[in-house]
Amino acid sequence: MSEKKELVVVLLSSGMDSAVCASIAARDYRVAFIHFQYGQKSCLKELECFKKLVDFFKPELYKVVELPFLKEFGGSSLTSSELEIPKEDRPGEIPSTYVPFRNGIFLSIAGAWAEVIGAKKVFIGANEVDYSGYPDCRGEFLEAMQKALNLGTRPETQIEIVAPLLRLKKAEIVKLGIKLGTPFELTWSCYREGNIACGNCASCKLRLNAFKEAGVTDPIPYEGF
C-alpha cells in the first residue's frame, strides 16, 4: 500500500533533467505528468519518450497539451524551420533556441491544472548552473511566477513551484538520477529531429559532458559514435 498522500504535478519534457525531476517527485508523492507539444523540432521523439516514461513511472494522471501557436509565433530556432539550431551556445548570450516565455506558459497551464486536480506543488526540472542561459530557467523567475500563480487563482489555492535541480551541476543531476533509478535510456535531450541524438547541438553537448564528468555511460545512442 502506498503511503504517499499528496498529489503533485510534474512538467515532463522527457529530457534528462525533467526525468530526474520526475524520479524525485515520484519518490515522495503521487504524480500527475504534463507534457507539451509546441512544434519543437524534436516533438515526435519527445512524445515517444514521454509515453515510455509514463509506462515506466505509471503516474496517476497524465496530460499531453498541444500548443501549436508557439511555432507559429516563431522567434526560435527550436521551432522555426528557417532557423538552424546552432552547435554552440555563446557564453553570456541567450541562444537562438530560446522559445519566448516558454516556461511561463508551461507553468501557467500546469498551475491551472494543479488547481483543478487539487495538487499543491508543481515540479519543474529547471536548472540555472549548466544551462543554456534561458531567462525562464532562473530561480528569480520561478519565484515571481509562483507569486503570480497564487494571486491569480482561488484564495484557497496555494501552489509551490518546486525546482529541485535548480542549483545542481549537470553532472550532479546525472549522479542523482543514477541513484534514484531514472531511466535515462528512455529520455531525449537532442534539439534536432531524428531518431538518433545528433551529439552536436548544445543540448547533446551539455548532456554528453554531464555523463562524462559523472563517470557514467549515457545509455542512448548518438550519431557517429
Added chain:
Amino acid sequence: MSEKKELVVVLLSSGMDSAVCASIAARDYRVAFIHFQYGQKSCLKELECFKKLVDFFKPELYKVVELPFLKEFGGSSLTSSELEIPKEDRPGEIPSTYVPFRNGIFLSIAGAWAEVIGAKKVFIGANEVDYSGYPDCRGEFLEAMQKALNLGTRPETQIEIVAPLLRLKKAEIVKLGIKLGTPFELTWSCYREGNIACGNCASCKLRLNAFKEAGVTDPIPYEGF
C-alpha cells in the same frame, strides 16, 4: 499618414470591456489583437464578434489561439457541459464561471507574442470594481504577472501590462466606450451558447446594469426583451 509608432498587443475576447480596451489602445498605438478559444460555451459567437471587431479596427496583426485543454481540464461552468452557468454571482464568492488561471495563461501567451513582434505593452480589459470576483482580474495579480513576464523573457524585453479599465465602474466603461466610438453592437458578453444574449447570466446582468446606469441603450438584442 499615421503617426502612431508603437505596436501594442491587445487581448480581445470580444466582450464589452475588451472592446473598449481595444478602442483605448487603437487611439494611441498600432495594435495587434490576440483572441483565445478555449472551449467556453460562447466561443463560436465570440469568434464571430472577434472577426467583426477585426474588420472594424483593422489591426496590423491578429491571432486566434486555440486552447482546447482548458475545457478538458474542467473545473468551470463556463466550459463544462456538466455544470450549469448560474444566474447570479454570490457576493464574496468566486463564481463557478471562474476558469482556473485563465488570465495568467492568456497573459503568458500574449507576452510571448509581444516579445516576438517587439511590442512593449500588453493591454487587457480586466476590471476589479463591477466584476465577478475572479482573482485573475485584480491589479495585484497583474503586477505580479508583469514581473514574472519580464524576468522570464530576454533582458532587453520590458513589457508593461496595461489595464486601463481596472478601476472604472462598469457604467463608466460604457460611457468611455461611447466617447471613443467602441462598436458595442459587435460585442458579446453572454456566458451562454446561442445567437441572442440570454439577459439572465451574471455577465449579461452586469452589462445590462452598466448600460442602464450609463443611460445608454445596449445595441445588442436580448432574449425576451
